[in-house]
Amino acid sequence: MTAISPQAQASPPTTRRLGWWRARQLQGVLYVLPTMFIVVVFFILPILLVGQMSASDWELLRGNNGLNFPDNYTAVESNSLFVGAVVFTITYTVLVTALLIGLGLGLALLVQESGRWSGFLRTSFLLPVALGLASASLLAWGLYSPAIGPINPMLQLAGIIDQPLSFFGSPLAALMSTSLLIVWKYAGLYMLILLVGLQAIPDEVLEAAAIDGAGRWQTFRRVTLPLLKPALALSLILAVTGSLLAFDQFFILTKGGPDNSTVTVVQLIYREAFLRLDLGTAAALSIMVLIALLVLNTFQFRALRGDRTT
Numbered sequence: 001m002t003a004i005s006p007q008a009q010a011s012p013p014t015t016r017r018l019g020w021w022r023a024r025q026l027q028g029v030l031y032v033l034p035t036m037f038i039v040v041v042f043f044i045l046p047i048l049l050v051g052q053m054s055a056s057d058w059e060l061l062r063g064n065n066g067l068n069f070p071d072n073y074t075a076v077e078s079n080s081l082f083v084g085a086v087v088f089t090i091t092y093t094v095l096v097t098a099l100l101i102g103l104g105l106g107l108a109l110l111v112q113e114s115g116r117w118s119g120f121l122r123t124s125f126l127l128p129v130a131l132g133l134a135s136a137s138l139l140a141w142g143l144y145s146p147a148i149g150p151i152n153p154m155l156q157l158a159g160i161i162d163q164p165l166s167f168f169g170s171p172l173a174a175l176m177s178t179s180l181l182i183v184w185k186y187a188g189l190y191m192l193i194l195l196v197g198l199q200a201i202p203d204e205v206l207e208a209a210a211i212d213g214a215g216r217w218q219t220f221r222r223v224t225l226p227l228l229k230p231a232l233a234l235s236l237i238l239a240v241t242g243s244l245l246a247f248d249q250f251f252i253l254t255k256g257g258p259d260n261s262t263v264t265v266v267q268l269i270y271r272e273a274f275l276r277l278d279l280g281t282a283a284a285l286s287i288m289v290l291i292a293l294l295v296l297n298t299f300q301f302r303a304l305r306g307d308r309t310t
Helices: 006-054 071-078 082-110 118-130 133-144 151-157 171-199 203-211 216-227 229-244 248-253 265-275 279-305
Strands: 056-059 063-067
Touching (some): 006 056, 006 279, 056 279, 071 279, 082 229, 133 171, 133 248, 171 229, 203 216, 229 279
Antiparallel strands (some): 056 063
């Protein structure tokens, strides 16, 4: 009778474990494949194509006429609307971000405690988020219109104004009117984000601060705000990114007017691509915006989350 070595006895279980592990790996790859396909087709490949366009003399109707790097990037600086679009976009971003986060935090504090009307108020504040931005912009255009809008007749009836107001007649009026629309539409979203952050703060921490004699303002400044940093970081990144990429509201409400004073960077990209038919310059602008967003969002995330590299 031939003796079986320990190595031979251990081989089949080892082989089975190895086969099971490979099957699990294959299963994981199969689960990931659909997401990988979406990321590659709808994110990576378009970015690579835009990068190629930005380094080429690429016209919308004639296609690629060859490389011309860095002409598209230098052409951006000579664009008469570029500096104004950047300044206006930054101004709009600072204004809207401050209003959204400030109002969102105020609404979150208002509905934080469960009460008789808290559910109704939360739903009411969140409802405008469900409306599409283009639809909301068209609704605002109708409300602001001196011809068909109800705002001017109501103000005249109340005796506040004598003549109908032009809500887009000056750069400041156009900026404030559009910002008001965005705040009305998205304040509920930031309320929800910050409300989740507030509810994640342990009650024991707030009770300990109260026992130590901290007032409501001291508790808010020294306890609530530091523990709310993750929610504030997310809110800030969303607000800044959305504002820097503003397009629909200005395209519908102001068309860049008056006198190109409300042209955003994304509107400038649209003009270069679909009005001047210069995809190369539009792609160069897009790459510059993408790099700016990556740098800005990384800085915001690290600053607010308090991340430290070791």
